[in-house]
Amino acid sequence: MSNILATMGLSRFIENPKANFSQLGKSLLIPLIGLLIFLFIWEIGAKSVHTSLGTFPGPAAVYQQSITLIEEHKAERAKEVKFHERQELRNAKKLEKNPDATVKVRPYTGKPTFFDQILTSLITVLAGFIIASLIAIPAGILIGLNGTLYSAFNPLIQLFKPVSPLAWLPLVTMVVSAVYVSKDPMFAKSFITSLITVSLCSLWPTLLNTAVGVSSISKDLQNVSQVLRLNWLTHIIKIVLPSAIPMMFTGLRLSLGIAWMVLIAAEMLAQNPGLGKFVWDEFQNGSSNSLGRIMVAVLIIGLIGFLLDRCMLFLQRKMSWDKTVILR
Protein backbone atom coordinates (compact mmCIF):
# COMPACT_ATOMS: atom_id res chain seq x y z
CA MET A 1 0.00 0.00 0.00
CA SER A 2 2.72 2.45 0.97
CA ASN A 3 4.49 1.65 -2.29
CA ILE A 4 1.40 2.48 -4.29
CA LEU A 5 0.97 5.74 -2.46
CA ALA A 6 4.62 6.53 -3.01
CA THR A 7 4.26 6.01 -6.73
CA MET A 8 1.24 8.27 -6.72
CA GLY A 9 3.35 10.95 -5.07
CA LEU A 10 1.44 10.81 -1.81
CA SER A 11 4.18 9.28 0.33
CA ARG A 12 4.49 12.34 2.54
CA PHE A 13 1.07 11.61 3.99
CA ILE A 14 2.11 8.23 5.28
CA GLU A 15 4.76 9.35 7.73
CA ASN A 16 2.62 11.62 9.83
CA PRO A 17 -1.04 11.16 8.96
CA LYS A 18 -2.58 13.30 11.72
CA ALA A 19 -0.47 16.42 11.34
CA ASN A 20 -0.88 16.32 7.61
CA PHE A 21 -4.59 15.66 7.64
CA SER A 22 -5.65 19.16 6.63
CA GLN A 23 -2.97 19.18 3.95
CA LEU A 24 -4.19 15.81 2.73
CA GLY A 25 -7.72 17.17 2.70
CA LYS A 26 -6.66 20.10 0.57
CA SER A 27 -4.58 18.13 -1.84
CA LEU A 28 -7.31 15.54 -2.30
CA LEU A 29 -10.24 17.94 -2.20
CA ILE A 30 -9.11 20.25 -4.98
CA PRO A 31 -8.49 17.49 -7.56
CA LEU A 32 -11.81 15.96 -6.48
CA ILE A 33 -13.64 19.21 -7.18
CA GLY A 34 -11.90 19.37 -10.57
CA LEU A 35 -13.05 15.84 -11.31
CA LEU A 36 -16.65 16.60 -10.33
CA ILE A 37 -16.75 19.68 -12.55
CA PHE A 38 -15.39 17.58 -15.41
CA LEU A 39 -18.02 14.88 -14.88
CA PHE A 40 -20.78 17.51 -14.77
CA ILE A 41 -19.69 19.16 -18.01
CA TRP A 42 -19.30 15.74 -19.62
CA GLU A 43 -22.82 14.70 -18.58
CA ILE A 44 -24.38 17.95 -19.86
CA GLY A 45 -22.30 18.01 -23.04
CA ALA A 46 -22.86 14.35 -23.87
CA LYS A 47 -26.63 14.75 -23.84
CA SER A 48 -26.53 17.31 -26.62
CA VAL A 49 -24.37 15.20 -28.96
CA HIS A 50 -26.45 12.83 -31.09
CA THR A 51 -24.66 10.35 -33.30
CA SER A 52 -25.91 7.60 -35.59
CA LEU A 53 -25.21 5.23 -32.71
CA GLY A 54 -27.40 7.17 -30.30
CA THR A 55 -26.56 9.87 -27.79
CA PHE A 56 -22.92 10.29 -26.78
CA PRO A 57 -22.39 8.30 -23.56
CA GLY A 58 -22.24 10.27 -20.34
CA PRO A 59 -20.42 9.15 -17.18
CA ALA A 60 -23.34 6.98 -16.05
CA ALA A 61 -23.51 5.09 -19.36
CA VAL A 62 -19.75 4.59 -19.33
CA TYR A 63 -19.87 3.27 -15.79
CA GLN A 64 -22.64 0.86 -16.88
CA GLN A 65 -20.49 -0.37 -19.77
CA SER A 66 -17.49 -0.92 -17.55
CA ILE A 67 -19.65 -3.14 -15.33
CA THR A 68 -20.82 -5.01 -18.41
CA LEU A 69 -17.24 -5.54 -19.54
CA ILE A 70 -16.35 -7.00 -16.14
CA GLU A 71 -19.41 -9.26 -16.28
CA GLU A 72 -18.49 -10.43 -19.77
CA HIS A 73 -14.99 -11.20 -18.55
CA LYS A 74 -16.33 -13.29 -15.66
CA ALA A 75 -18.75 -15.15 -17.93
CA GLU A 76 -15.97 -15.93 -20.41
CA ARG A 77 -13.71 -17.24 -17.63
CA ALA A 78 -16.55 -19.44 -16.32
CA LYS A 79 -17.03 -20.83 -19.83
CA GLU A 80 -13.35 -21.60 -20.05
CA VAL A 81 -13.35 -23.47 -16.74
CA LYS A 82 -16.34 -25.51 -17.87
CA PHE A 83 -14.66 -26.27 -21.19
CA HIS A 84 -11.61 -27.66 -19.40
CA GLU A 85 -13.80 -29.65 -17.01
CA ARG A 86 -15.69 -31.21 -19.92
CA GLN A 87 -12.50 -32.00 -21.75
CA GLU A 88 -10.93 -33.67 -18.71
CA LEU A 89 -14.05 -35.69 -18.11
CA ARG A 90 -14.17 -36.82 -21.74
CA ASN A 91 -10.48 -37.77 -21.72
CA ALA A 92 -10.84 -39.61 -18.41
CA LYS A 93 -13.72 -41.67 -19.83
CA LYS A 94 -11.75 -42.45 -22.95
CA LEU A 95 -8.78 -43.64 -20.89
CA GLU A 96 -11.07 -45.78 -18.76
CA LYS A 97 -12.28 -47.69 -21.80
CA ASN A 98 -8.88 -48.02 -23.38
CA PRO A 99 -5.76 -47.12 -21.34
CA ASP A 100 -3.64 -46.91 -24.51
CA ALA A 101 -5.87 -44.39 -26.27
CA THR A 102 -4.28 -41.10 -27.30
CA VAL A 103 -6.06 -38.19 -25.68
CA LYS A 104 -6.15 -34.75 -27.18
CA VAL A 105 -5.88 -31.72 -24.96
CA ARG A 106 -7.14 -28.73 -26.87
CA PRO A 107 -6.62 -25.17 -25.67
CA TYR A 108 -9.67 -23.03 -25.10
CA THR A 109 -10.30 -20.75 -28.06
CA GLY A 110 -12.96 -18.37 -26.78
CA LYS A 111 -12.77 -14.71 -27.75
CA PRO A 112 -10.43 -12.53 -25.71
CA THR A 113 -12.15 -10.34 -23.12
CA PHE A 114 -11.45 -6.68 -22.47
CA PHE A 115 -9.00 -7.63 -19.73
CA ASP A 116 -7.18 -10.12 -21.95
CA GLN A 117 -6.83 -7.30 -24.45
CA ILE A 118 -5.40 -4.95 -21.82
CA LEU A 119 -2.83 -7.64 -20.96
CA THR A 120 -1.91 -8.15 -24.62
CA SER A 121 -1.44 -4.40 -25.04
CA LEU A 122 0.75 -4.20 -21.96
CA ILE A 123 2.92 -7.11 -23.09
CA THR A 124 3.27 -5.64 -26.57
CA VAL A 125 4.11 -2.15 -25.40
CA LEU A 126 6.64 -3.36 -22.84
CA ALA A 127 8.31 -5.71 -25.31
CA GLY A 128 8.51 -2.93 -27.90
CA PHE A 129 9.77 -0.43 -25.35
CA ILE A 130 12.44 -2.80 -24.01
CA ILE A 131 13.68 -3.57 -27.52
CA ALA A 132 13.78 0.14 -28.34
CA SER A 133 15.69 0.89 -25.12
CA LEU A 134 18.17 -1.93 -25.70
CA ILE A 135 18.99 -0.35 -29.05
CA ALA A 136 18.71 3.30 -28.07
CA ILE A 137 20.79 3.38 -24.87
CA PRO A 138 24.00 1.78 -26.23
CA ALA A 139 23.63 3.68 -29.51
CA GLY A 140 23.04 6.91 -27.60
CA ILE A 141 26.17 6.34 -25.51
CA LEU A 142 28.30 5.73 -28.62
CA ILE A 143 26.89 8.75 -30.43
CA GLY A 144 27.27 10.93 -27.35
CA LEU A 145 30.90 9.93 -26.80
CA ASN A 146 31.97 10.45 -30.37
CA GLY A 147 31.46 13.82 -32.05
CA THR A 148 31.95 12.36 -35.52
CA LEU A 149 29.30 9.71 -34.99
CA TYR A 150 26.99 12.39 -33.62
CA SER A 151 27.39 14.53 -36.73
CA ALA A 152 26.87 11.49 -38.91
CA PHE A 153 23.69 10.27 -37.27
CA ASN A 154 22.06 13.47 -36.08
CA PRO A 155 20.42 14.32 -39.43
CA LEU A 156 19.04 10.76 -39.68
CA ILE A 157 17.64 10.93 -36.16
CA GLN A 158 16.02 14.29 -36.86
CA LEU A 159 14.56 12.84 -40.07
CA PHE A 160 13.01 9.72 -38.53
CA LYS A 161 11.98 11.17 -35.19
CA PRO A 162 8.79 12.90 -36.39
CA VAL A 163 7.54 10.01 -38.55
CA SER A 164 4.05 8.87 -37.59
CA PRO A 165 3.52 5.21 -36.72
CA LEU A 166 0.80 5.03 -39.35
CA ALA A 167 3.38 5.74 -42.04
CA TRP A 168 5.69 2.97 -40.85
CA LEU A 169 2.95 0.41 -40.42
CA PRO A 170 2.31 -0.68 -44.03
CA LEU A 171 6.05 -1.08 -44.59
CA VAL A 172 6.53 -3.02 -41.37
CA THR A 173 3.54 -5.22 -42.16
CA MET A 174 4.88 -6.13 -45.59
CA VAL A 175 8.40 -6.77 -44.33
CA VAL A 176 7.17 -8.90 -41.43
CA SER A 177 4.95 -10.93 -43.77
CA ALA A 178 7.89 -11.53 -46.08
CA VAL A 179 10.58 -12.22 -43.49
CA TYR A 180 8.80 -13.79 -40.54
CA VAL A 181 7.74 -17.06 -42.13
CA SER A 182 7.35 -20.09 -39.91
CA LYS A 183 4.99 -23.04 -39.78
CA ASP A 184 4.70 -22.90 -36.04
CA PRO A 185 5.29 -19.24 -35.20
CA MET A 186 6.07 -18.44 -31.59
CA PHE A 187 4.42 -15.04 -31.93
CA ALA A 188 1.54 -13.88 -34.07
CA LYS A 189 2.48 -11.69 -37.03
CA SER A 190 0.20 -8.94 -35.76
CA PHE A 191 2.15 -8.95 -32.48
CA ILE A 192 5.50 -8.68 -34.28
CA THR A 193 4.20 -5.89 -36.51
CA SER A 194 2.87 -3.87 -33.58
CA LEU A 195 6.04 -4.48 -31.63
CA ILE A 196 8.35 -3.29 -34.38
CA THR A 197 6.22 -0.22 -35.06
CA VAL A 198 6.25 0.68 -31.37
CA SER A 199 10.03 0.20 -31.22
CA LEU A 200 10.63 2.29 -34.33
CA CYS A 201 8.63 5.20 -32.98
CA SER A 202 9.75 5.11 -29.36
CA LEU A 203 13.46 4.74 -30.09
CA TRP A 204 14.24 8.39 -30.72
CA PRO A 205 13.70 10.28 -27.45
CA THR A 206 15.86 7.79 -25.52
CA LEU A 207 18.53 7.85 -28.22
CA LEU A 208 18.72 11.65 -28.35
CA ASN A 209 18.52 12.25 -24.63
CA THR A 210 21.14 9.60 -23.86
CA ALA A 211 23.44 11.10 -26.47
CA VAL A 212 22.99 14.60 -25.07
CA GLY A 213 23.42 13.36 -21.49
CA VAL A 214 26.62 11.53 -22.38
CA SER A 215 28.09 14.39 -24.38
CA SER A 216 27.48 16.95 -21.64
CA ILE A 217 29.60 15.28 -18.95
CA SER A 218 31.49 17.97 -17.07
CA LYS A 219 35.03 18.62 -18.26
CA ASP A 220 36.26 18.27 -14.68
CA LEU A 221 35.04 14.70 -14.39
CA GLN A 222 36.63 13.89 -17.74
CA ASN A 223 39.90 15.31 -16.42
CA VAL A 224 39.59 13.14 -13.31
CA SER A 225 39.08 10.11 -15.53
CA GLN A 226 42.17 11.04 -17.56
CA VAL A 227 44.38 11.65 -14.54
CA LEU A 228 43.31 8.30 -13.09
CA ARG A 229 43.91 6.68 -16.50
CA LEU A 230 40.59 4.86 -16.29
CA ASN A 231 40.19 2.35 -19.09
CA TRP A 232 37.33 2.67 -21.55
CA LEU A 233 34.92 0.35 -19.75
CA THR A 234 35.56 1.77 -16.26
CA HIS A 235 35.19 5.27 -17.71
CA ILE A 236 31.77 4.33 -19.13
CA ILE A 237 30.58 2.58 -15.97
CA LYS A 238 31.94 4.93 -13.32
CA ILE A 239 31.72 8.31 -15.05
CA VAL A 240 29.62 8.32 -18.21
CA LEU A 241 26.59 6.26 -17.19
CA PRO A 242 25.96 7.83 -13.77
CA SER A 243 26.20 11.36 -15.11
CA ALA A 244 23.94 10.56 -18.06
CA ILE A 245 21.27 8.79 -16.00
CA PRO A 246 19.00 11.80 -15.39
CA MET A 247 18.85 12.68 -19.10
CA MET A 248 18.53 9.02 -19.99
CA PHE A 249 15.45 8.67 -17.82
CA THR A 250 13.92 11.81 -19.29
CA GLY A 251 14.30 10.09 -22.65
CA LEU A 252 12.96 6.77 -21.40
CA ARG A 253 9.84 8.39 -19.94
CA LEU A 254 9.17 10.25 -23.19
CA SER A 255 9.75 7.02 -25.11
CA LEU A 256 7.39 4.99 -22.98
CA GLY A 257 4.69 7.66 -23.40
CA ILE A 258 5.14 7.61 -27.15
CA ALA A 259 5.24 3.80 -27.22
CA TRP A 260 1.88 3.62 -25.46
CA MET A 261 0.28 6.13 -27.83
CA VAL A 262 1.73 4.46 -30.91
CA LEU A 263 0.66 1.04 -29.72
CA ILE A 264 -3.06 1.85 -29.85
CA ALA A 265 -2.78 3.04 -33.45
CA ALA A 266 -0.59 0.10 -34.42
CA GLU A 267 -2.96 -2.43 -32.88
CA MET A 268 -5.92 -0.93 -34.72
CA LEU A 269 -4.29 -1.41 -38.10
CA ALA A 270 -2.25 -4.55 -37.43
CA GLN A 271 -5.22 -6.26 -35.70
CA ASN A 272 -3.08 -7.21 -32.71
CA PRO A 273 -5.62 -8.39 -30.13
CA GLY A 274 -5.10 -5.51 -27.70
CA LEU A 275 -6.86 -2.31 -26.71
CA GLY A 276 -6.43 -0.78 -30.16
CA LYS A 277 -8.23 -3.71 -31.74
CA PHE A 278 -10.93 -3.48 -29.08
CA VAL A 279 -11.61 0.14 -30.02
CA TRP A 280 -11.57 -0.68 -33.72
CA ASP A 281 -13.88 -3.69 -33.33
CA GLU A 282 -16.37 -1.69 -31.27
CA PHE A 283 -16.29 1.04 -33.90
CA GLN A 284 -16.98 -1.50 -36.66
CA ASN A 285 -19.58 -3.23 -34.52
CA GLY A 286 -21.67 -0.08 -34.25
CA SER A 287 -24.13 -1.16 -31.59
CA SER A 288 -25.80 1.32 -29.27
CA ASN A 289 -23.32 0.32 -26.56
CA SER A 290 -20.21 0.79 -28.72
CA LEU A 291 -19.52 4.42 -27.88
CA GLY A 292 -19.77 3.72 -24.15
CA ARG A 293 -17.43 0.77 -24.47
CA ILE A 294 -14.92 2.81 -26.47
CA MET A 295 -15.10 5.49 -23.81
CA VAL A 296 -14.24 2.90 -21.16
CA ALA A 297 -11.24 1.91 -23.27
CA VAL A 298 -10.21 5.58 -23.62
CA LEU A 299 -10.24 6.05 -19.85
CA ILE A 300 -8.35 2.79 -19.27
CA ILE A 301 -5.76 3.77 -21.89
CA GLY A 302 -5.26 7.06 -20.09
CA LEU A 303 -5.01 5.40 -16.70
CA ILE A 304 -2.48 2.82 -17.89
CA GLY A 305 -0.42 5.52 -19.59
CA PHE A 306 -0.34 7.43 -16.32
CA LEU A 307 0.62 4.35 -14.31
CA LEU A 308 3.37 3.45 -16.78
CA ASP A 309 4.85 6.93 -16.38
CA ARG A 310 4.67 6.61 -12.60
CA CYS A 311 6.47 3.27 -12.80
CA MET A 312 9.28 4.92 -14.76
CA LEU A 313 9.43 7.71 -12.20
CA PHE A 314 9.67 5.12 -9.44
CA LEU A 315 12.53 3.40 -11.30
CA GLN A 316 14.24 6.73 -11.83
CA ARG A 317 14.04 7.46 -8.10
CA LYS A 318 15.56 4.04 -7.38
CA MET A 319 18.42 4.45 -9.83
CA SER A 320 19.24 8.14 -9.62
CA TRP A 321 22.09 9.12 -7.32
CA ASP A 322 20.79 12.64 -6.88
CA LYS A 323 17.83 12.26 -4.55
CA THR A 324 17.52 16.02 -4.09
CA VAL A 325 16.21 16.58 -7.61
CA ILE A 326 12.47 17.02 -7.64
CA LEU A 327 10.99 14.54 -10.05
CA ARG A 328 7.62 15.07 -11.60
Place this chain on the structure above:
Amino acid sequence: MTQPPKHLELTKVDIDFPTPNGPFKALQDINLTINKGEFVSLIGHSGCGKSTVLNIVAGLYQATSGGCLLDGKEVNAPGPERAVVFQNHSLLPWLSAYENVELAVKQVFGRSKSKAEMREWIEHNLALVHMDHAMDKRPDEISGGMKQRVGIARALAMEPTVMLMDEPFGALDALTRAHLQDSLMEIQKDLNNTVIMITHDVDEAVLLSDRIVMMTNGPAATVGEILNIDLPRPRNRIALADDPKYNHYRHEVLTFLYEKQRTPDSIPKKKEAKLKVAQDMQ
Protein backbone atom coordinates in the same frame (compact mmCIF):
# COMPACT_ATOMS: atom_id res chain seq x y z
CA MET B 1 76.36 13.90 -17.69
CA THR B 2 77.99 15.14 -14.52
CA GLN B 3 74.80 16.77 -13.29
CA PRO B 4 72.26 14.52 -11.56
CA PRO B 5 68.90 14.39 -13.38
CA LYS B 6 66.53 17.06 -12.14
CA HIS B 7 63.26 16.10 -10.47
CA LEU B 8 60.82 18.21 -12.49
CA GLU B 9 61.94 20.43 -15.28
CA LEU B 10 60.01 22.70 -17.65
CA THR B 11 62.18 23.82 -20.54
CA LYS B 12 61.32 26.59 -23.00
CA VAL B 13 57.61 25.81 -22.85
CA ASP B 14 55.43 27.68 -25.34
CA ILE B 15 51.75 27.00 -25.87
CA ASP B 16 49.44 28.31 -28.60
CA PHE B 17 45.68 27.90 -28.49
CA PRO B 18 43.87 27.97 -31.82
CA THR B 19 41.25 30.73 -32.09
CA PRO B 20 39.20 31.94 -35.06
CA ASN B 21 41.67 34.86 -35.36
CA GLY B 22 44.74 32.64 -35.53
CA PRO B 23 46.78 31.04 -32.75
CA PHE B 24 46.82 32.72 -29.35
CA LYS B 25 50.14 32.46 -27.55
CA ALA B 26 49.25 31.88 -23.91
CA LEU B 27 52.67 30.97 -22.55
CA GLN B 28 56.12 31.82 -23.82
CA ASP B 29 59.47 30.48 -22.76
CA ILE B 30 58.59 29.04 -19.38
CA ASN B 31 61.69 27.64 -17.66
CA LEU B 32 61.33 26.15 -14.22
CA THR B 33 63.14 23.51 -12.21
CA ILE B 34 61.59 22.00 -9.12
CA ASN B 35 63.42 19.85 -6.58
CA LYS B 36 62.10 16.78 -4.85
CA GLY B 37 59.98 17.57 -1.81
CA GLU B 38 59.72 21.23 -2.71
CA PHE B 39 56.49 23.21 -2.26
CA VAL B 40 56.17 25.70 -5.10
CA SER B 41 53.37 28.23 -5.57
CA LEU B 42 52.43 29.83 -8.86
CA ILE B 43 50.94 33.26 -8.41
CA GLY B 44 49.78 35.83 -10.95
CA HIS B 45 46.77 37.75 -12.15
CA SER B 46 43.74 35.97 -13.58
CA GLY B 47 44.21 34.77 -17.11
CA CYS B 48 48.01 34.80 -16.95
CA GLY B 49 48.25 31.10 -17.67
CA LYS B 50 48.96 29.63 -14.24
CA SER B 51 46.44 26.86 -14.78
CA THR B 52 47.88 26.24 -18.23
CA VAL B 53 51.31 25.59 -16.72
CA LEU B 54 49.75 23.19 -14.23
CA ASN B 55 47.78 21.42 -16.96
CA ILE B 56 50.95 20.95 -19.00
CA VAL B 57 52.66 19.31 -16.02
CA ALA B 58 49.51 17.23 -15.48
CA GLY B 59 49.61 16.18 -19.13
CA LEU B 60 46.10 17.49 -19.81
CA TYR B 61 47.56 20.06 -22.27
CA GLN B 62 50.47 19.56 -24.62
CA ALA B 63 53.11 22.26 -24.98
CA THR B 64 53.39 23.60 -28.54
CA SER B 65 57.16 23.67 -28.18
CA GLY B 66 59.51 22.86 -25.36
CA GLY B 67 58.56 20.23 -22.85
CA CYS B 68 58.27 18.92 -19.35
CA LEU B 69 60.52 16.23 -17.85
CA LEU B 70 59.68 14.37 -14.65
CA ASP B 71 62.60 12.33 -13.29
CA GLY B 72 64.09 12.32 -16.76
CA LYS B 73 60.93 11.11 -18.51
CA GLU B 74 58.90 13.28 -20.84
CA VAL B 75 55.39 14.12 -19.74
CA ASN B 76 52.88 13.76 -22.58
CA ALA B 77 49.76 12.25 -21.03
CA PRO B 78 47.95 12.54 -17.71
CA GLY B 79 48.70 9.95 -15.08
CA PRO B 80 48.22 9.20 -11.40
CA GLU B 81 51.89 9.88 -10.56
CA ARG B 82 50.96 13.53 -11.18
CA ALA B 83 47.74 13.67 -9.14
CA VAL B 84 45.65 16.81 -9.47
CA VAL B 85 43.56 18.50 -6.79
CA PHE B 86 41.00 20.45 -8.77
CA GLN B 87 39.63 23.82 -7.75
CA ASN B 88 36.03 22.65 -7.49
CA HIS B 89 36.92 19.31 -5.89
CA SER B 90 35.69 17.28 -8.93
CA LEU B 91 34.48 14.41 -6.80
CA LEU B 92 32.08 12.02 -8.49
CA PRO B 93 28.75 13.05 -6.96
CA TRP B 94 27.31 9.53 -7.12
CA LEU B 95 30.09 7.99 -5.00
CA SER B 96 30.70 8.35 -1.27
CA ALA B 97 33.92 9.92 0.01
CA TYR B 98 35.32 6.42 0.55
CA GLU B 99 34.33 5.26 -2.93
CA ASN B 100 35.83 8.35 -4.55
CA VAL B 101 39.19 7.60 -2.96
CA GLU B 102 38.71 3.90 -3.67
CA LEU B 103 38.36 4.53 -7.40
CA ALA B 104 41.79 6.19 -7.42
CA VAL B 105 43.38 3.57 -5.14
CA LYS B 106 42.07 0.68 -7.25
CA GLN B 107 43.52 2.30 -10.36
CA VAL B 108 46.96 2.75 -8.82
CA PHE B 109 47.30 -0.16 -6.40
CA GLY B 110 44.71 -2.60 -7.79
CA ARG B 111 47.47 -5.13 -8.61
CA SER B 112 49.99 -4.52 -5.85
CA LYS B 113 47.78 -4.29 -2.76
CA SER B 114 45.33 -6.81 -1.34
CA LYS B 115 41.74 -5.82 -0.62
CA ALA B 116 42.40 -5.41 3.09
CA GLU B 117 45.51 -3.34 2.42
CA MET B 118 43.60 -1.12 0.03
CA ARG B 119 40.85 -0.60 2.59
CA GLU B 120 43.42 0.33 5.20
CA TRP B 121 45.21 2.69 2.80
CA ILE B 122 41.95 4.47 1.85
CA GLU B 123 41.00 4.89 5.49
CA HIS B 124 44.51 6.07 6.33
CA ASN B 125 44.36 8.80 3.68
CA LEU B 126 40.91 9.94 4.71
CA ALA B 127 42.18 10.11 8.28
CA LEU B 128 45.11 12.28 7.14
CA VAL B 129 42.66 14.96 6.00
CA HIS B 130 40.41 14.38 9.04
CA MET B 131 37.58 12.94 7.00
CA ASP B 132 37.48 9.44 8.50
CA HIS B 133 34.24 10.29 10.35
CA ALA B 134 32.32 11.00 7.11
CA MET B 135 33.67 8.30 4.80
CA ASP B 136 30.25 7.10 3.73
CA LYS B 137 28.78 10.51 2.99
CA ARG B 138 28.27 11.59 -0.59
CA PRO B 139 29.66 14.93 -1.83
CA ASP B 140 26.26 16.65 -1.68
CA GLU B 141 25.98 15.73 2.00
CA ILE B 142 29.19 17.45 3.11
CA SER B 143 30.45 21.06 3.10
CA GLY B 144 32.72 22.63 0.50
CA GLY B 145 35.75 22.39 2.76
CA MET B 146 35.09 18.73 3.45
CA LYS B 147 34.74 18.02 -0.27
CA GLN B 148 38.11 19.64 -0.89
CA ARG B 149 39.59 17.50 1.93
CA VAL B 150 38.33 14.39 0.17
CA GLY B 151 39.78 15.70 -3.09
CA ILE B 152 43.16 16.06 -1.38
CA ALA B 153 42.84 12.58 0.15
CA ARG B 154 42.12 11.18 -3.30
CA ALA B 155 45.26 12.83 -4.69
CA LEU B 156 47.43 11.75 -1.71
CA ALA B 157 46.16 8.18 -1.95
CA MET B 158 47.67 7.87 -5.43
CA GLU B 159 51.11 8.38 -3.83
CA PRO B 160 51.96 10.89 -6.52
CA THR B 161 55.51 11.90 -7.41
CA VAL B 162 54.21 15.43 -7.81
CA MET B 163 50.96 16.75 -6.42
CA LEU B 164 49.36 19.47 -8.51
CA MET B 165 46.87 21.77 -6.80
CA ASP B 166 44.80 24.16 -8.90
CA GLU B 167 43.61 26.89 -6.52
CA PRO B 168 42.59 24.18 -4.08
CA PHE B 169 41.17 26.56 -1.48
CA GLY B 170 40.03 29.33 -3.82
CA ALA B 171 36.33 28.63 -3.44
CA LEU B 172 36.35 28.32 0.35
CA ASP B 173 35.67 30.87 3.07
CA ALA B 174 38.64 32.33 4.96
CA LEU B 175 38.26 30.21 8.12
CA THR B 176 37.88 26.91 6.27
CA ARG B 177 40.77 27.90 4.08
CA ALA B 178 43.03 28.49 7.10
CA HIS B 179 42.04 25.10 8.52
CA LEU B 180 42.87 23.33 5.30
CA GLN B 181 46.17 25.19 4.94
CA ASP B 182 47.16 23.99 8.40
CA SER B 183 46.12 20.44 7.51
CA LEU B 184 48.13 20.62 4.30
CA MET B 185 51.26 21.82 6.14
CA GLU B 186 50.87 18.99 8.64
CA ILE B 187 50.57 16.38 5.89
CA GLN B 188 53.42 17.95 3.97
CA LYS B 189 55.67 17.69 7.07
CA ASP B 190 55.09 13.92 7.21
CA LEU B 191 55.02 12.99 3.54
CA ASN B 192 57.34 15.61 2.06
CA ASN B 193 55.65 15.49 -1.37
CA THR B 194 56.64 17.67 -4.25
CA VAL B 195 53.77 20.12 -4.62
CA ILE B 196 52.92 22.72 -7.23
CA MET B 197 50.05 24.93 -6.12
CA ILE B 198 48.27 27.71 -7.95
CA THR B 199 46.92 30.48 -5.79
CA HIS B 200 45.52 33.99 -5.88
CA ASP B 201 46.20 34.51 -2.22
CA VAL B 202 49.48 36.18 -1.26
CA ASP B 203 49.31 35.08 2.40
CA GLU B 204 48.63 31.51 1.39
CA ALA B 205 51.59 31.51 -1.00
CA VAL B 206 54.03 32.88 1.59
CA LEU B 207 52.74 30.67 4.39
CA LEU B 208 52.91 27.39 2.49
CA SER B 209 55.68 27.68 -0.06
CA ASP B 210 59.39 27.06 -0.27
CA ARG B 211 59.43 29.12 -3.45
CA ILE B 212 56.92 31.43 -5.08
CA VAL B 213 56.91 31.65 -8.86
CA MET B 214 55.39 34.96 -9.95
CA MET B 215 54.07 35.07 -13.46
CA THR B 216 53.78 38.05 -15.78
CA ASN B 217 50.50 38.96 -17.40
CA GLY B 218 49.39 37.28 -20.61
CA PRO B 219 49.28 36.97 -23.52
CA ALA B 220 52.64 35.24 -23.89
CA ALA B 221 52.97 35.05 -20.11
CA THR B 222 56.18 33.82 -18.60
CA VAL B 223 57.97 33.47 -15.28
CA GLY B 224 58.57 36.98 -13.92
CA GLU B 225 60.39 36.52 -10.64
CA ILE B 226 61.05 33.63 -8.30
CA LEU B 227 61.07 34.32 -4.58
CA ASN B 228 62.72 31.94 -2.09
CA ILE B 229 60.81 31.79 1.18
CA ASP B 230 63.36 31.14 3.86
CA LEU B 231 61.14 30.71 6.89
CA PRO B 232 61.67 27.86 9.35
CA ARG B 233 59.05 25.10 9.53
CA PRO B 234 56.69 24.33 11.19
CA ARG B 235 55.18 27.70 10.41
CA ASN B 236 52.53 29.26 12.57
CA ARG B 237 50.28 31.86 11.00
CA ILE B 238 49.84 33.84 14.21
CA ALA B 239 53.54 33.96 15.06
CA LEU B 240 54.35 34.88 11.46
CA ALA B 241 51.95 37.79 11.43
CA ASP B 242 54.51 39.88 13.33
CA ASP B 243 57.58 38.36 11.69
CA PRO B 244 59.46 41.05 9.71
CA LYS B 245 60.81 38.43 7.26
CA TYR B 246 57.30 37.15 6.55
CA ASN B 247 56.05 40.66 5.98
CA HIS B 248 58.99 41.37 3.72
CA TYR B 249 58.09 38.37 1.53
CA ARG B 250 54.47 39.45 1.42
CA HIS B 251 55.59 42.91 0.41
CA GLU B 252 57.75 41.49 -2.38
CA VAL B 253 54.87 39.51 -3.86
CA LEU B 254 52.42 42.39 -3.52
CA THR B 255 54.87 44.75 -5.20
CA PHE B 256 55.27 42.35 -8.09
CA LEU B 257 51.52 41.85 -8.50
CA TYR B 258 50.25 45.38 -7.98
CA GLU B 259 53.11 47.55 -9.22
CA LYS B 260 55.24 45.65 -11.69
CA GLN B 261 52.40 43.67 -13.27
CA ARG B 262 49.52 46.04 -12.76
CA THR B 263 47.16 46.21 -15.69
CA PRO B 264 44.05 48.36 -15.52
CA ASP B 265 41.69 45.64 -16.70
CA SER B 266 43.15 42.69 -14.84
CA ILE B 267 41.67 43.70 -11.51
CA PRO B 268 37.97 43.87 -12.45
CA LYS B 269 38.50 40.63 -14.36
CA LYS B 270 39.70 38.95 -11.21
CA LYS B 271 36.65 40.15 -9.36
CA GLU B 272 34.44 38.74 -12.07
CA ALA B 273 36.20 35.41 -11.84
CA LYS B 274 35.72 35.32 -8.08
CA LEU B 275 32.08 36.29 -8.43
CA LYS B 276 31.60 33.51 -10.92
CA VAL B 277 33.15 31.02 -8.54
CA ALA B 278 30.85 32.24 -5.79
CA GLN B 279 27.87 31.76 -8.07
CA ASP B 280 29.02 28.31 -9.09
CA MET B 281 29.28 27.36 -5.45
CA GLN B 282 25.64 28.20 -4.92
